[in-house]
Amino acid sequence: MNDVARSAGVSLKTVSRVVNGEPTVDPALVERVRAAVASLHYRPHLGASMLRRKDRRTGTIGLLLEDVGNPFSAAVHRAVEDEARARGVHVLTGSLDDDPERERDLARAFARRHADGLILAPVGPDQGYLALELPPGVPVVFVDRTATGFTGDSVLARNAAGASAAVRHLIAYGHRRIVFLGDLSRITTTRERRRGYLDSVGAAGLRAYTVEGLHDSVAAEAATRELFERARPPTALFTGQNLITIGAVRGLRALGRHHDVALVGFDDFPLADLLEPAVTVIAQDPAAMGRAAAQALFARIDGDTKEPREISVATTLIPRGSGEIPVRFTGSS
Amino acid sequence: MNDVARSAGVSLKTVSRVVNGEPTVDPALVERVRAAVASLHYRPHLGASMLRRKDRRTGTIGLLLEDVGNPFSAAVHRAVEDEARARGVHVLTGSLDDDPERERDLARAFARRHADGLILAPVGPDQGYLALELPPGVPVVFVDRTATGFTGDSVLARNAAGASAAVRHLIAYGHRRIVFLGDLSRITTTRERRRGYLDSVGAAGLRAYTVEGLHDSVAAEAATRELFERARPPTALFTGQNLITIGAVRGLRALGRHHDVALVGFDDFPLADLLEPAVTVIAQDPAAMGRAAAQALFARIDGDTKEPREISVATTLIPRGSGEIPVRFTGSS
């Protein structure tokens, strides 16, 4: 920048003004500076400018998701990026893989990099560490899961309501033995979905059957197959998550039962409509969640100090076939 | 940091040494400093340290992909992140959406943020701008597509070879009217895949039929349907990309032809094995591509100055059913 100033025959400060587009500079000087910038290939150094600046914004936010490679996280990421782009903000990303230690490490790392704020899908049991790692005043918005020990806005799907609707849907088709297949129950989303299941099942006076701790598609497939080795197998399944839904589909296929066991899955997935039968789902809206989270974060960064909000994003039941298979009398009701 | 020094009764420099883990500090002082750091909630400022440091590394790389929300990009992203994590490096991401201007803007932005290097899936016709935007010595590795006007390593799937194999596979099942459905032909990947198609079709003495410029799944579905309104419709389709494959599946379904028209798609996609018929694909290995790109980039950052390399990643033909439908005599050969 010094070189540019010398080459343009102006002071350092004038160069700074031109680079920052401040209006109070003589057009002729602007031209001279511009030319010098171009000929010297000058590139402003954001790190240095942010060091001295008053507002101390880096124009960077951190986004910590379960796994940037999975469709849900990827959709959230994309929506966040779009909001950020509109404000000239860039996004540092990280995958947590259900590892609380990694959650904390990355939060700390992004804090040291002076991210202006964080969007976090928490995996650990407690987010109290954020108060220590983050400089005071750096906002965090939680997405998809709730946080403990740290206050911030959160953006959540209406998990319990969606699950409840799924189960009522199955009940309406005559089902009375409906199994819930869920993943790790320490995750708040899973707990909410199970709660919705239990509510609806209880309200209808049915017995609850749950299988949990299913961590992937393979486990879900195995669990599904085992269900039908029992004396009184279910007539309908409600799966708490994407990978579990797919595992259940594979399991039912393998058993040749996909056309007579009903299935509703939580969370939509690509091609669900092309399977046979097409899979009925409770669709979340990950893009809406990402958008809402980013908007909330930017509002906080811009100084919004209202009470922390909990933003719920609606789910939609999309009937496609698998959830509309009526119960069949199997002789062992 | 000053406060910490004062509170610990040592000099600024000693704090710096402790924070950076330099070994030449008295253990007793280390303890005092550590305590002060904790009690004052001191957090080191990476931006400031990098400003003064000799190597000037920020420990950040930029990753510019087509769309962080699509499965291919997301898988690349995840693989890059894993490599970066192993080195304590963080990843700034951006989606380009086939917009060359955005490509340049983001490259510039990441340069101003002093990313140590860039991984780029180029969309523009020319990457010459990189020489202007990037400080000399900042390496770029290209992934998925080739670049023009700027030298760097590139990581590419064996597109032509894979496409060629797909077509030979169809020919082996007796097909002679095989249509290629492709997207925008200015994209190098598409051109390579078409080239592979043309090679195999030409070698077998068959006529080439191509439909191009299909920018999404809906366009591909419409194009597929139109094909079968012709006098001599194809007996097999080769689709150049994920979304086009899915559009073609939808099209064939709508026509009720999915069990008698053969289909091979380039690029695998989740649930391809659960469709009926299951979809035969030329699978790429996006994780391997991301890994290779990241490894190449880090090698360059660490000073590797060998000739730029072109790393090809193999594709695999996965026969699942749709590609093994033999030709049927339709009376209009």
Next chain:
DNA sequence: GTGAAAGCGCTAACAT
């Protein structure tokens, strides 16, 4: 082994 001084590239506050 420890500290004092200088300065990385830039902008704030105050001249002019």
Next chain:
DNA sequence: ATGTTAGCGCTTTCAC
């Protein structure tokens, strides 16, 4: 409208 000076938080260099 432009320039000057000081200093952001840290690491370097060099002295102790």
